[in-house]
Amino acid sequence: MSRVAVVTSSPPFAEGGHLVIARSLVTALREAGHEAEIVVTPSHRFGRQASGYLATWLTDVGHAADGRRVDQVISLRYPSYAVRHPVHVCWLNHRMREYYDLWDEFYASLGPFQRPKERARRLAIRVADRYLLTRNVKRLFAQSNAIQARLVRFGGILSEVLYPPAPQRPYRCDSYGDYVFAVSRLTPIKRMDLLVEAMALPQCRAIRCVIGGDGSERERLERLIAERGLGGRVTLAGSLDSEGLVRHLAACRAVCFPTRAEDYGLVTVEAFRSAKAVITCEDSGGLLSQHVTLHHDASFSQFAGPVGWFGTLVKTGVTRILFSCAADEAR
CATH class of the missing domain: 3.40.50.2000 (Glycogen Phosphorylase B;)
Known part of the structure; x- marks a missing residue:
């Protein structure tokens, strides 16, 4: 049995798909016999993104409170992939899209005094992301073809696609209502x-x-x-x-x-x-x-x-793939 930290970021009082995926991954890891927990890192608002990256970079995920070693990290959403660990797999949900594919409309919404600042922040975040996703992680997976394509388009970063399965819930079809x-x-x-x-x-x-x-x-x-x-x-x-x-x-x-x-x-x-x-x-x-x-x-x-x-009947084996890839890299 290994001890795995699933790391994602989230602003306060926000619920999104990345948290659903993180919880589902923890559940799947536990069912596979591993000890797993979610570690939530900061996701700061505009103007404070750098401090969010720095706080994540300084977060200690190498050891737990009891002093035992954490064997592996799986990170999801920006800037959670800034955590440092020798066995680190990123299963990317997305980067900060306002600085990538949503830049044009975001930039158009800014005032004349905000634009120079955001151009500088955009450049800094892009440089940091490229370093972290190519040098700070052992293996990079994208959660969809769209995410994979954006990684290539903005940064020339290569990844493998690994789709998240539906969360573990008691799905059923009672009727086709009105x-x-x-x-x-x-x-x-x-x-x-x-x-x-x-x-x-x-x-x-x-x-x-x-x-x-x-x-x-x-x-x-x-x-x-x-x-x-x-x-x-x-x-x-x-x-x-x-x-x-x-x-x-x-x-x-x-x-x-x-x-x-x-x-x-x-x-x-x-x-x-x-x-x-x-x-x-x-x-x-x-x-x-x-x-x-x-x-x-x-x-x-x-x-x-x-x-x-x-189309959802085929099992993806997500937990096994994420864990085994990191184990291979660690050897």
Whole structure:
């Protein structure tokens, strides 16, 4: 049995897919007979990113509180890969995208006095990321083809793709109900407003919508729902626990995934495990490279959902791969 630290970063009071993946990885490692814990490192806001990288670099993950050695580290999200350990595998969720593929729109939102500072920070973070991902880790995996492509495009960094499986939950399909379900952090890039606007179209009058999650866009979505007169058909359900998430996945007609240029899209895998079709956009990225149209007839969802579900039956062996690769490097 080995002792493994799963390291990811997170700002306070934030719940995202990286934490879900980290918890699932810890569970899988424990089931495989290892001792595993999550170590959460800082994720500082704009203007303080350097201190987040430095704090992570100085974090001691070599030994636990009892003095015993930590055998391996698996890091996920920036800047968690700045931790130092002789047996360090990075299973990359993403870098700070505002300094990479989202730079143009981020830069356009800045004032004239902010732009020089952010250009300097962008350069510093890019240099640090390239060093850390090529010199500080023994092996680099990307959680999707999109992440792998960005690593090559921005930095010429090579990696292997290793998709996260669906988290360990009691998925089921109870019915194909009268509503579309979406769940995400409510931020602009997740584009839940597209779903709300679609619900206002005449051809969508026969179906409801439930949106799970919280975030900075909630108030704007509430106003949009009121303006479109959708209070009786669109529900903002707030944060959902695991039981509530599984219940909605089991009862909905389909899952909507309207986000832009997603890294992976964990909810799509969970939808497939629940035998539900996924409605998405041509530029949503992640796992889905094609889009489907939701018909009023639930039979379409009953066909498309199981097709997706069968695609998740193949076991990826993620835990074994991450652990064995690091062990090979250590020898």
